[in-house]
Amino acid sequence: MLVAVYQSEISHPSIRGRVTALQQFMLGIGALVASWVTFGCYTNLTNEGQWRIPLGIQNVPAIVLAALIMLFPESPRWLIDHGRPEDGLRNLAKLHSNGNVNDPWVRAEFDQIQETISFEHEHEAKSYKELFVNRSAFRRLFLACALQASVQMTGVSAIQYFSVTIFEQIGITGDNTLKYQAINSILALVAQALCMLWIDKFGRRRTLIGGNLVNCIMFIVATVLLARFPPDMDAGGTAGWGFIVTTWLYNISFSFACGPLSWIIPAEIFDTQTRSKGVSIATMTSFAFNTMIGQVTEIAVQGVGWKYFLLFVVCNFTNAVFFYLLLPETKLLPLEEMNYLFTNAPWIMPGSDRSKYTANSAAYIERRAAEIREKGEVDHVA
Numbered sequence: 001m002l003v004a005v006y007q008s009e010i011s012h013p014s015i016r017g018r019v020t021a022l023q024q025f026m027l028g029i030g031a032l033v034a035s036w037v038t039f040g041c042y043t044n045l046t047n048e049g050q051w052r053i054p055l056g057i058q059n060v061p062a063i064v065l066a067a068l069i070m071l072f073p074e075s076p077r078w079l080i081d082h083g084r085p086e087d088g089l090r091n092l093a094k095l096h097s098n099g100n101v102n103d104p105w106v107r108a109e110f111d112q113i114q115e116t117i118s119f120e121h122e123h124e125a126k127s128y129k130e131l132f133v134n135r136s137a138f139r140r141l142f143l144a145c146a147l148q149a150s151v152q153m154t155g156v157s158a159i160q161y162f163s164v165t166i167f168e169q170i171g172i173t174g175d176n177t178l179k180y181q182a183i184n185s186i187l188a189l190v191a192q193a194l195c196m197l198w199i200d201k202f203g204r205r206r207t208l209i210g211g212n213l214v215n216c217i218m219f220i221v222a223t224v225l226l227a228r229f230p231p232d233m234d235a236g237g238t239a240g241w242g243f244i245v246t247t248w249l250y251n252i253s254f255s256f257a258c259g260p261l262s263w264i265i266p267a268e269i270f271d272t273q274t275r276s277k278g279v280s281i282a283t284m285t286s287f288a289f290n291t292m293i294g295q296v297t298e299i300a301v302q303g304v305g306w307k308y309f310l311l312f313v314v315c316n317f318t319n320a321v322f323f324y325l326l327l328p329e330t331k332l333l334p335l336e337e338m339n340y341l342f343t344n345a346p347w348i349m350p351g352s353d354r355s356k357y358t359a360n361s362a363a364y365i366e367r368r369a370a371e372i373r374e375k376g377e378v379d380h381v382a
Contacts, residue, residue, distance in 0.1 A: 001283040004267035005275055009075040010095050013334045017199040017264050024260040025196055028189040033057070035182035043175055077272050077335070080110075081117050088113070109334070113272075116336040120273040128277055136343045137274050143327060144266035144282035147208075150319040151262040152289035154215050155312035156254050158297045159247060165298050169226050169305060170243045180244050184251050191255035203331040204265055205349075209320045211257020216316035218250035219309055226306035262286070268330055269338050325349060333358065 004023050011019040037057060041050045073095065079088035089101055089110050097103035131137045159166060160181075167177040199207065222243055229239035270278040300308040328345045330338070337358070345357035 001280050004263040005279050008267035009077045012096055013332050018196045020264040020267055021196045021199055021260040023263040025192040028192045032185040032189050035185040039178040039182045042178055077113055080113055081272050112336045117272055120271055131274055131277055139342050140269045141278050144278055145285040147265055148262055148282045148286035149289045151258050152293055153315035154254060154258055157290050157293045161294055162297045165301055170229060170240050172240050184248055187248050188251050188255040191252045195256045195260045200331055203329050204261055205327050205329045207257045208261050209324050211253050212316045212320035214253040215250055216313055218246050219313045222246045223306055223309040271339050
């Protein structure tokens with residue numbers, strides 16, 4: 001939960017999506033290592049090393065992270081919010097101007113952060129309760145939780161957790177399943193890298209909508225293959241390869257759009273006072289739906305077979321419709337502008353005039369930076 005929050009708070013608006021997408025990209029690297037280690041242990045070992053080695057290797061990155069996390073800078077917004085503006089300005093300068101505290105852009109952003117935090121201390125949510133009673137905060141919480149739930153309902157966890165059970169439905173054996181899933185992890189990593197490169201250009205809204213629509217199409221194809229070619233008819237032949245390729249294409253779509261955006265959007269839409277609380281509830285929602293999928297998938301596949309996957313066809317389509325109607329675009333907006341956006345933007349987005357609810361966008365910082373350059377202000381903290 002904290003990773004995406006921290007990344008969003010230290011990032012420049014122009015690269016915030018790219019930096020926050022690192023969460024999913026690094027998950028992809030972990031999945032890549034896990035897939036191939038598991039495949040290697042499964043096919044080459046016959047003892048307890050099959051599961052002890054994959055579990056034990058997870059200690060290595062945990063130890064490295066624990067050692068290096070002490071070197072990370074504190075979030076400037078957290079420092080300013082906790083009465084340490086001088087430290088906040090210094091960290092902001094380190095992150096955005098190589099330590100130059102007199103950089104006009106840094107000082108303009110510092111101004112905006114201070115003004116926003118002062119307002120939040122007087123008006124915005126200070127407890128979990130206020131996330132539900134403050135209209136603007138609740139709207140963001142609703143969208144963040146809906147997004148995290150929708151990602152689980154794309155079917156990604158069902159395929160990841162129960163690939164052996166699912167692939168058996170079309171006649172593909174366990175060792176081959178692990179091999180194809182390991183290849184899948186390479187494709188996912190490439191898609192996540194492309195997301196990092198392009199998400200701040202394409203934006204959040206249409207990427208998420210398009211990703212869900214592609215997911216829907218892939219699940220339609222996979223469901224038809226499972227229905228028409230049970231394992232005793234195809235035995236993993238032509239239909240089996242069709243199913244494998246479909247799952248690969250689905251994973252590329254998910255890894256480019258839904259996966260990264262499930263961390264990017266919740267981390268950037270909340271204000272300083274509600275960000276950690278809102279993201280924590282959204283993350284809890286993700287794992288609640290993840291747990292549900294984990295509990296019902298194997299039972300459902302064994303009970304109704306291919307018909308279970310119709311659920312994901314419907315959910316991916318309704319996800320696309322939902323976000324088309326309700327999700328505003330947040331790319332390139334400073335975090336301090338999210339209050340203005342979610343207070344003034346209409347709930348139903350199609351047909352709305354974006355200029356009316358992004359009037360206080362990043363242009364504010366540019367205007368303020370120009371004023372600072374003209375006035376030659378020096379003692380900004382004072």
